[in-house]
Amino acid sequence: MATKEYAFYPGCSSQKGASASNYLTSVEAMCKTLDVKLTEIPDWNCCGASIGYAEAGELPRHVLNARNFALSEQHMPGKEIVATCAACWLGARETRERLTHSETLMADTREALKEAGLTINEMPNIRHMVEVLIEDLGFDEMKKHVVRPLEGVKIAGYVGCQTNRPFGVDGESFENPQYLDKMVEMVGAEPIPDYEQKVTCCGGALAFSEPEKAQAQIKDIVESAYDHGAEMIVTPCPLCQANVEIYQGQVNKRYGTKFDIPVMYYSQLMVVAYGGDAKAAGLNGQVIKARRLEEIAAKPVKR
Amino acid sequence: MSANTAVAEKYRNNFLKEIEEQVEMGDWVKMCMQCGVCSGSCPTNFQSAWDHPPQELFMMIRAGKREEVLTSSSMWNCTSCYNCIVRCPRKIPITHIMHGLAEYAHRIGMAPKMQATRFFSGLFWKNATHTGRVNELKLSLGLYFKDGFVQGVKNGMAMQSVALGLVKAGRLNVLELFGGHKCKDQKGIHAMLAKAYEIERVRKAAKMAG
Numbered sequence: 001m002a003t004k005e006y007a008f009y010p011g012c013s014s015q016k017g018a019s020a021s022n023y024l025t026s027v028e029a030m031c032k033t034l035d036v037k038l039t040e041i042p043d044w045n046c047c048g049a050s051i052g053y054a055e056a057g058e059l060p061r062h063v064l065n066a067r068n069f070a071l072s073e074q075h076m077p078g079k080e081i082v083a084t085c086a087a088c089w090l091g092a093r094e095t096r097e098r099l100t101h102s103e104t105l106m107a108d109t110r111e112a113l114k115e116a117g118l119t120i121n122e123m124p125n126i127r128h129m130v131e132v133l134i135e136d137l138g139f140d141e142m143k144k145h146v147v148r149p150l151e152g153v154k155i156a157g158y159v160g161c162q163t164n165r166p167f168g169v170d171g172e173s174f175e176n177p178q179y180l181d182k183m184v185e186m187v188g189a190e191p192i193p194d195y196e197q198k199v200t201c202c203g204g205a206l207a208f209s210e211p212e213k214a215q216a217q218i219k220d221i222v223e224s225a226y227d228h229g230a231e232m233i234v235t236p237c238p239l240c241q242a243n244v245e246i247y248q249g250q251v252n253k254r255y256g257t258k259f260d261i262p263v264m265y266y267s268q269l270m271v272v273a274y275g276g277d278a279k280a281a282g283l284n285g286q287v288i289k290a291r292r293l294e295e296i297a298a299k300p301v302k303r
Numbered sequence: 304m305s306a307n308t309a310v311a312e313k314y315r316n317n318f319l320k321e322i323e324e325q326v327e328m329g330d331w332v333k334m335c336m337q338c339g340v341c342s343g344s345c346p347t348n349f350q351s352a353w354d355h356p357p358q359e360l361f362m363m364i365r366a367g368k369r370e371e372v373l374t375s376s377s378m379w380n381c382t383s384c385y386n387c388i389v390r391c392p393r394k395i396p397i398t399h400i401m402h403g404l405a406e407y408a409h410r411i412g413m414a415p416k417m418q419a420t421r422f423f424s425g426l427f428w429k430n431a432t433h434t435g436r437v438n439e440l441k442l443s444l445g446l447y448f449k450d451g452f453v454q455g456v457k458n459g460m461a462m463q464s465v466a467l468g469l470v471k472a473g474r475l476n477v478l479e480l481f482g483g484h485k486c487k488d489q490k491g492i493h494a495m496l497a498k499a500y501e502i503e504r505v506r507k508a509a510k511m512a513g
């Protein structure tokens with residue numbers, strides 16, 4: 001039996017061939033090492049993300065998230081729901097808070113869910129994967145499995161917005177959360193505690209609709225990482241990862257910069273440090289190749 | 304009578320009341336003490352296009368500047384970073400009010416027509432709820448082609464290197480154009496959302512009548 005078991009909400013971007021598919025690959029390998037069992041919520045749906053607001057309204061948005069709660073309860077009663085995506089986690093958690101605090105919203109939600117033949121009896125806990133790692137396993141347990149420390153690699157911990165605000169990870173500050181730096185340290189790499197853009201917004205959905213605004217943000221985030229001598233950036237959020245990685249070429253054109261810095265997920269660093277190969281860590285999913293990590297992943301493991 | 308004329312008629316000279324009753328979290332607007340921390344914390348406020356930062360919008364609501372507020376592009380510039388929420392000394396849920404104002408202006412047909420994020424927001428929701436899951440390829444193409452075919456091809460060309468990079472990395476699948484990921488119970492999802500819209504409509508109408 002696995003040490004820890006959760007209902008899993010992977011989210012749209014984690015699906016095969018989608019923008020964060022390499023995140024899921026690395027999470028699966030990481031969880032195998034840590035003996036964490038994730039069981040996908042059957043037929044889960046999109047959380048609506050923050051950007052759906054124009055058409056979503058209040059109740060439809062919460063009903064959409066509540067459907068996932070209901071399915072999770074039906075198939076895995078009592079299990080906590082774990083999301084790997086920052087937006088999924090935030091959307092689901094916000095729905096949980098609103099429904100818990102408003103009897104009217106809860107009653108309306110139940111009425112709408114009936115149309116899909118579903119109901120909610122108990123409100124599930126909604127966790128982000130980093131919460132599971134930090135709170136349920138802890139840094140000591142995570143560190144135990146490191147067999148290939150990422151020695152000498154300097155990594156900027158870019159926390160971004162939605163895993164940090166408005167809920168955040170318990171015990172961390174909104175302005176200067178430390179957990180990502182601790183995770184970098186845990187895998188044997190070198191963190192940059194004074195990386196001043198660690199909670200700057202990547203522009204979110206405006207990267208699509210008003211790219212000039214998002215790219216100004218992305219420029220600051222990447223530039224500061226370079227200024228601190230970082231070789232790569234690490235993040236817990238799929239949209240942060242995509243925005244900060246894939247638009248570097250466009251930022252270069254707009255600002256005459258020469259950015260070419262890999263942007264990784266914490267789970268990818270962990271898989272490599274845990275002895276996994278490049279494929280298990282999803283390194284083939286990088287648009288800007290993480291050569292240094294590929295080299296380390298090809299090295300034999302110290303046992 | 305258009306949706307806008309109906310509400311304007313009902314809430315004549317009391318725009319704050321209109322916002323309180325019709326906008327999600329709108330009853331928090333009167334709590335603003337005009338300190339400006341939200342504006343100083345907003346990432347898009349540091350760039351050129353923000354006409355009215357949040358605390359200014361809140362004062363405009365209290366001053367009854369209905370037309371200026373509802374037709375403003377400002378709330379559409381929200382990146383949902385939640386910086387304003389966590390820093391507000393009055394704990395006003397500013398991000399949600401920005402979304403709520405945008406949604407309301409959109410609902411009654413007052414929002415700026417050509418605003419790109421307004422378009423993208425609607426596109427995203429329709430894309431996600433159509434099959435229950437987001438189709439990233441159709442979402443991107445839908446945005447590029449919003450101003451017609453010629454502009455769409457131009458936009459597509461401009462984004463070509465970004466898209467190619469993603470395809471090569473296995474993170475964008477061209478086959479998504481012919482189907483792609485979806486939920487099994489789409490019928491249930493559509494029925495449940497239709498019901499949710501209906502309930503919300505009835506509740507807002509009751510507030511207007513009451």
